[in-house]
Amino acid sequence: TQLLEQSPQFLSIQEGENLTVYCNSSSVFSSLQWYRQEPGEGPVLLVTVVTGGEVKKLKRLTFQFGDARKDSSLHITAAQPGDTGLYLCAGRRSSGSARQLTFGSGTQLTVLP
Amino acid sequence: SQTIHQWPATLVQPVGSPLSLECTVEGTSNPNLYWYRQAAGRGLQLLFYSIGIDQISSEVPQNLSASRPQDRQFILSSKKLLLSDSGFYLCAWSPPGQGAGTEAFFGQGTRLTVV
Numbered sequence: 001t002q003l004l005e006q007s008p009q010f011l012s013i014q015e016g017e018n019l020t021v022y023c024n025s026s027s028v029f030s031s032l033q034w035y036r037q038e039p040g041e042g043p044v045l046l047v048t049v050v051t052g053g054e055v056k057k058l059k060r061l062t063f064q065f066g067d068a069r070k071d072s073s074l075h076i077t078a079a080q081p082g083d084t085g086l087y088l089c090a091g092r093r094s095s096g097s098a099r100q101l102t103f104g105s106g107t108q109l110t111v112l113p
Numbered sequence: 114s115q116t117i118h119q120w121p122a123t124l125v126q127p128v129g130s131p132l133s134l135e136c137t138v139e140g141t142s143n144p145n146l147y148w149y150r151q152a153a154g155r156g157l158q159l160l161f162y163s164i165g166i167d168q169i170s171s172e173v174p175q176n177l178s179a180s181r182p183q184d185r186q187f188i189l190s191s192k193k194l195l196l197s198d199s200g201f202y203l204c205a206w207s208p209p210g211q212g213a214g215t216e217a218f219f220g221q222g223t224r225l226t227v228v
Contacts (some may be wrong), residue, residue: 103209
């Protein structure tokens with residue numbers, strides 16, 4: 001079973017539309033990160049959220065960490081074709097080895113021009 | 114600045130042959146090192162992680178092994194490859210310590226095809 005569940009798994013939208021990607025778990029995380037991955041390359045970090053209820057904005061991207069630190073969301077406003085990629089959430093658990101970073105199942109986003 | 118190098122970028126190997134993927138990190142000391150495997154368009158499965166030389170933790174039982182002969186070198190190996198070992202392998206590092214906001218930095222990945 002996947003510790004971090006992402007939804008939707010696939011998302012195809014038109015340029016200019018808004019979208020939200022979700023990352024959910026039954027476990028509590030000390031921090032949660034969002035990565036974006038291009039085909040054939042390694043993931044690149046977008047943001048890290050640490051505090052429950054925290055909201056971070058990165059241009060058209062808004063990231064939120066749930067109050068209970070079990071879930072997170074990524075909202076993109078006015079999506080552009082350059083936003084196309086695989087979005088991955090990853091969390092460090094509060095219990096167990098803090099050195100382990102657990103990844104979600106990923107959301108493949110395609111933004112059509 | 115820190116950099117991570119992973120090679121080769123692509124590899125085609127016959128079933129039953131050995132495997133050795135290498136990863137090195139520059140510009141930092143005593144990093145945490147990781148090997149992940151990724152199915153096409155999906156999330157990352159942690160295979161091994163290491164907090165120091167010769168200190169390796171395995172996350173899943175499998176046909177693979179890992180070694181860390183030097184502080185900034187991490188090697189993924191197999192004695193005999195299986196078809197199911199095909200996939201995209203990623204090496205990553207994170208700063209030492211257990212800070213809550215510690216992120217991982219990834220190599221470019223190796224596309225392994227076992228034929």
